[in-house]
Amino acid sequence: MVRTTERELYGSILRDRQTVLILGVTLTGMLGSVLSPALPGIADALNVSDGRVGLLVSFFKVPSILVIPVAAWFADVYGRRTVLVPSLFVFGCSGAVMFLLDSFPALLAFAFVMGIGAAAIFPVTVTLLGDNHDGAANSAAQGLRVGIVGLGTMIVPAATGYLASVRWNVPFLLYLVAIPVAAFTYLVLDETIERAERSGSVTRLIERYGLAMRTELKDTNVRILILGGFTRGFVRYALLTFIPLFAVRILDASLVEAGSLLSLRGIGYVFVSPLAGLVVARTSRKLALGSSLLISAVTLTLIPFSDGLVVLGGSYSRIRSATPYSTQL
Secondary structure: OHHHHHHHHHHHHHOOHHHHHHHHHHHHHHHHHHHHHHHHHHHHHOOOOHHHHOHHHHHHHOHHHHHHHHHHHHHHHHOHHHHHHHHHHHHHHHHHHHHHOOOHHHHHHHHHHHHHHHHOHHHHHHHHHHHHOOHHHHHHHHHHHHHHHHHHHHHHHHHHHHHHHHOOOHHHHHHHHHHHHHHHHHHHOOOOOOOOOOHHHHHHHHHHHHHHHHHHHOOHHHHHHHHHHHHHHHHHHHHHHHHHHHHHHOOOOOHHHHHHHHHOOHHHHHHHHHHHHHHHHHOOHHHHHHHHHHHHHHHHHHHHHOOOHHHHHHHHHHHHHHHHHHHOO
């Protein structure tokens, strides 16, 4: 009976056109994974050092620090679709333009613009699923979103590695997908909140945002989680920069093999994330988090000593498999 109920729940969610569209937008947002597998090819083609080429990932992610809070406010005031559609358009156009560039400074500039567009995509899709579903349906929908992220994490880097082996800039054509998705989102996505058109309501919302942020930041646990989130993100993108360059330069891997290595991190999302809640329930949040951090730390220490792609891939997949537990606090 439970299984039938679960099937009915997921079936009803997947029959909802709005949810399917939101999941499609989530998959489109995974095109942000294109940059990392392409780094060795970009460095060789533009005669850029490995140390400098990693700046592409930094320039892509830095805008998130400022854009996400602002985008969240705009989404609450002016609507989710009002934020999501321009974000997708900027993300797709700026990424596709990089196909035409042969200057590293220009690539950095457009990576920064692309990061501005990408920053709001995932937060808004999470919010939209919450707007459209309550209770168990929301949990199931969010679980499907995590599965989509895992699917994109496995597909995009491998595809990027293959395309980069054809020519260094071909992977940037993948960003063209975001443009029709933006148009379709504009036409089909329903707005889930009423727009706050009066200046008074906007002012009150700004005041509430400021008060809520000050209140939350007084909580020590919140500050610890923010620090932990920063550390997790820092390590994640350091790995995404290091792994393909290390695999190609030191282990003589091809671009296809380097992209396939990065695809291994999808295992953590698809196969381990669904178990995270069960592990936490049977142990404790602190134990699960501490264990995952310990596994990640030990494996990180061993990665530079990897002497083959199999060892490197195994180490990397262990780190990514441990990561989901760090989200359970």
